[in-house]
Amino acid sequence: LEMREGFGQTEGPVLIANFKWIDPKPGSTGKPSPLFNIQLLDSEGNLCDDGEEGTISICDIDKSFPVGLFTGYYKNPELTEKVLGGKNYNTGDMAWRDSNGYYWFVGRNDDVIKCSGYRIGPFEVESALIEHPAVVECAITAAPDPIRGQVVKATIVLAKGYTASPELTKELQNHVKHVTAPYKYPRIIEYVDELPKTLGGKIKRAQIRQKDHQK
Known part of the structure; x- marks a missing residue:
């Protein structure tokens, strides 16, 4: 098709x-x-x-x-x-x-991430992660970083049969490096049961960013 x-x-x-x-x-x-x-x-x-x-x-x-x-x-x-x-x-x-x-x-x-001088669009990183069988849904956002200004963060809902672990995190990071570019990989990965969404089904990235800034 x-x-x-x-x-x-x-x-x-x-x-x-x-x-x-x-x-x-x-x-x-x-x-x-x-x-x-x-x-x-x-x-x-x-x-x-x-x-x-x-x-x-x-x-x-x-x-x-x-x-x-x-x-x-x-x-x-x-x-x-x-x-x-x-x-x-x-x-x-x-x-x-x-x-x-x-x-x-x-x-x-306002979703584009500025990390160490690079501009990284969340759409490309999300598309790369979704290709991995462990990922059902994900949201890419900017997390504050004292050195780089911002870093790429992935908030992920896992598929059945997969469990959050340091090994899986490393595997997903390497997957993004291979599919896109090394500097675009998510330095932070958080696993959640569901992503915050609007009534229309759009992911509330601003809510995720706000939560990270309050930490």
Whole structure:
């Protein structure tokens, strides 16, 4: 079966996807919808080059407001003006684009981990861990570290038949090093019975980060 991933938000429809008219790339989020002027912007609002991480943005909404994009937050005009009052709508999600125009999702801007000068997206590390048969679910977050600033932490729900142990922790760390890159492996692994989630099933990474900062 062909896997056709896509990216969208509550604030709008599908923005990027492996649509029927393009050949899907495994792991890629696909290409932008032709209904929107979607670009990757850096922290200063400049266009990103291929291979450079940036924020997924719908551009020039001040000139022509796109059909399908939300028009405001309920009873919150201040937030509406902040988000929609400028030239571009910033989704808050990070990605990079390859030379063929395919987009590769990194994660929420506030979820990206900054460890010893490296920027690490949680999505890639989570995808690597899920490949291991011992992992049912996982959440990658930033844990505070006095030397590196932040380190990668994995909160994991184990599959039946597996028990938390130092040996399993080492095995999972080596697995991530092999699948992604050595600097992306989780230096901290916590095993839990379940992950905190919203009613819609999204993992509450902010709640995990808050708990770690209170320790």
